[in-house]
Amino acid sequence: MNEITKQVGNLDLIENWQSVANGVWKSEIGDMNSEKRYISLAAEAPRLDRINGLSPTSFPFENCMPSYQDKDGKITVRIPTEKDEHIYGFGLQFDGLKKNKTVLTLNTDHWGKGNGRTHAPVPFYISSRGYGVFFNTARFMKVYCQIGNRKDSQNNPLPVDRNPVSGTEPINPWQAVPQGDAVEAHIIGKGMELIIFGGTSMLDVIQRYNLYCGGGTLPPLWGLGFWHRVHATFDADQTEAELSEFNKKQFPLDVIGLEPGWMSSSYPCTFEWQTARFSDPFSFVERLRKQGVRLNLWINPYISPESGIYEKIYPYSGSHLVWLGLVPDYYMSQARQLLVQQHTKEHLKIGVSGYKVDEVDGYDFWLWPDHATFPSGTSGETMRQTYGLLMQELLYKDLFKQNNQRTYGNVRSSNGAASGYPFVIYSDSYNHKEYITGISSASLCGILWTPEIRNASSAREWLNRMQTVCFSSMAKLNAWATGLQPWSFSEVEDAVRQVIQLRMRLLPYIYSSFANYYFNGVPPIRAMILEDGGNTEIETRINSQLDSEANPYAMDKIIEKTDQFMFGPSIMVAPFYENQATERYVYLPPGKWYDFYSGQYAGSDTTLLVKSELLNDKIPLFVKDGALIPMLKQDVMNTEEVIGHDLEVRHYGVDDGTFQLYEDDGKSFDYQKGVYRVRTLSFTNQRLTETISKDDADSMFGSVSLKRMT
Template sequence: MKITLKLLILTIVTGCLSSHAQTPPISGMDNLEWEKIMPGIWKASIGETQLNALDYATAPKIEAIEKLGETSFPLNRESTQYLLGSSRASIRLPLDETEKIYGLGLEFEGINRRGNVYTLKVDHYGGVQGYTHAPVPFYISSKGYGVLINSSKRVKIHVGVGNRKDGKLPIPIDRTTGKNWAARPLSDAVEASVEGKGMEIYVFGGRNLLEVVQRYNLFNGGGVLPPKWGLGFWHRMNTHSSANDVYKEIEDFKKYDFPLDVIGLEPGWQDFAYPCSFDWDKTRFPNPEEFVQTLLDKDIRVNLWENPYVAPTSTLYNDISPYTGSHTVWLGEVPDFTMEEAQKAILHHHQKNHIDIGVSGYKFDEVDGYDVWLWPDHATFPSGNDAVEMRQLYGLIMQEMFSDHFKKQNKRTYGLVRSSYTGASNKDFVLYSDYYGHEGFVTALVNSSLSGLLWTPEIRSAKSAEEWIRRFQTVSFSPMMQLNAWASSTKPWSFPEVTDMVRDVVELRQKLLPYLYTAFYEYNQKGIPPFRAMVLESGYRSSEQIKDGKLDDSKNPYAEQNRIEVTD
């Protein structure tokens, strides 16, 4: 047996759930009422919601969903329940003893979510369960169904953790004298709640896990179909680079015989950054029109870095300031992009100063976390929308705004974004992060495919030539092959002893472009992720292996074990 992924620390429980002929009644909870809205898709609503993430998703591909055929409702309806309190809404959905749960957005550790509690908060990844760039409240079960908890509040979800006294309970075991005592006894439910007045719940059926994910992606418009150049090789310049530095870099790529499809300009292209002016620095780029056209003539696209916070020195400032929030980020004003006026102001500025001269796309940074940087939960916005919901949806709204803007002009774009959420599969953006652990690269790629996301592990630097080539190899099989040298100034040839090997990898990427483009077409038309977890593949079998935990009065007082996934 071969170990494929190290999973999160979970509890091994060998005791069986008590036998019940029927699901016991849950006190104080009401049954959810399900409405079939499309083949294999059901919806239930409780209470009221404010901002709706699905309002920023692309319209469903109904015909493609219909081609998948009908499926029966995959849950015991009597076991799907909710409770609506004065300040919190919660649901309880059934969970069998052997079910594995996958998804919940972009995660860098593990794949099976069962046995843990997640607070799904858009944030810079920091090891907290659920704090991540794209904490999508969508999970899929090994039994062949998926659940979307549609709320723009922060969803707190107990995945098989927490035992109601009126639910199915395991047989209690005395910790001192018995065996297999568990700190987290096996639970018979997924329980989720939001601090708010309601939520929507969607259930997606399927004959297998891939079909469940297909339905979810198609429900959100299918997957993105990037331009061919977007799947080529990207190189981001040092932030202090000038137009002349870029020209020299391009000549060096030619000298070392490396393909180059996109040049990314980092903060220094602007005359003020952190917050941003969105205006060209005329010292480094005295003639932006000529610069962009020169690169286009060489068949190289230009991608501009920015964060959305508007500097007082920006020529955009007066137009957008009336439509910004109560708090600043790095002393820049925060546009309320739920307002049409704010969207018009930012898009007009970008069109006039960037897109009209040939800029092909953007990298939207700093829309995820930390709390010490971004606006507080009690901030106010002129639209009246809640600051927590704004934080959850901010990156998604920016993706929708710019994707739609380019589409209206019949222009293709492909870019990067630092946060995302529900319904992002059809957006022209790839997630990235300041995550540097190579081991987590593959795990994040795996998990992103389960939640309608694209994620790229950027190449930045390495401690050795071997690590350098390994990072190139990994990134070559991701939605975007990019070297981000914004601080390091690294080049593909920075480790001379493996330059030929790196070139081979980049050339392999170029040779794979027809296959990659076909895979993305399948994503667009059928909802099949182009890079996906093995659990979505037909015939894949996995089991779990337990490594014994050792009782320790300081480091491991509950003697929890490590669960790892293995494949036959």
């Protein structure tokens, strides 16, 4: 390094770091006045008080500072890494968690099979060294993770002859992709903000990131029940007949979702009711609510000429159409106000509880071009990166929170700083293994993901997919095209009912886990790499052989183990899927683990074979030693039956344990004003005790009783 110029080669050191909270530092490069920051679209303000309550941590780059180049309207940032450092994250990536030796293009798009383009290309990564980096600028970004060796680096591996003479073979093998020593990120723009998060562990880093983005979302209780989206052409009578079948067959149901046919015109949309199918929407919604069922409406943002707000919103829309509909510029208050007024009148006032926001992700030929213009001055590129966030912000803040009513729904795209939004991402991709990987990758970047079930080629696949989705952020059957019901495969009808009922019984545990997400930033469902010892068996290397056509560089194949994840603080889930449809291997990290159903000891730091036949077609679940799992004592049909319901508190293993049971009204934002209740459940001296540690709301659940599982 040149000590006088403070440069590394042609890069300048980033030295203007500002400490904004315990373990959080930020720096601006270039001119940020004309750039959009993801953090400005967060649901809530940074939870600095919560961050400052975490363990102290030091700046992770004291000995080797990041550097940058700002030249010709382009900004490059270089974050130094160590040789044995592992890099994870960069959004909802279905091909794996680890991103060493990869090149990523972080553009909002449909899932792009591993090149970085995805529904939520969050420009945030975490390191095994215990830090995270957030590129807080809403631009397309190209990222080189330990790819590309600078000629002035002191850490490059020595060159190795690929074809040595016999007897002169090198000790170290030739590398098709030589080891790099940095993460380099590049944008075309005038400015970039970098935010560094320290931590005592990778989970600690994730907590700081989520809290800085306003904390995690706390859904309404009904949002965590079972969802069913009916066929796109269903009318009111067909929808209510479907609900009657749920009741008749004793399948729980909390939310009915209507697909595009509810609208007078869709693709583009009017947001107005199709009276030929729904002649009296108010009475229809009222009848559903009387049975404890909420209504969720499909929308996409593109406004039809037939819509009542078309003419008024026309001046506040972009230069290009999508599906021949206007693209409103929701950076403009006039556009937001027009949509909110229309949605309030047509939907909110008759009892609609939420939305599924579709078609805000890509492909290039379905969205506006990058050179499109918008009246707010926002570029087409930035609008694409943030449009899913804008829709979440508008619906959450201007529509529901304004009326002190919590919501839960779906969105097709998201991005940085989204942890506080009650919207769950879904996809048209339908690979079961990738769907399971998505559960873990979502937990690394502050978003929620549902591996929704739509169809299946067999009863076994139907059951396996249903089990997976019931242990995700949203338990949803999306039958918009198939018209299927949970009982459509009669061979597994009972097993499907059992797993849905199990999710319902676990609601006290799930709801409390989401409360921990809101207050402390801990993802309610998370990757195993965030657990102590959980990354011990994370990957397998397969040595490759030279093949002139298939593998001309003899590159080894790395297989990550991403098919297990944590559900809440204490339950590990290992779904059956694809070629592991009826039996699979499960790795149990260090620490005693117990079978959820029997309470029997399963092992520690070991791999075991589990078979669906021996589990009576149940999903494999394992529980930590000392865990307390609060559950409803009996099955319920929807979340309205949860209120006041007595709890069975299961204890597993031999260690003592505690659980913070969270309670509030389950539907309003009063909890943000301190109106909630916390019961501390403790198992010590072979008995269960209950302490009210906060008592500022009515109880949600009834009395508790202990059930020893071991």
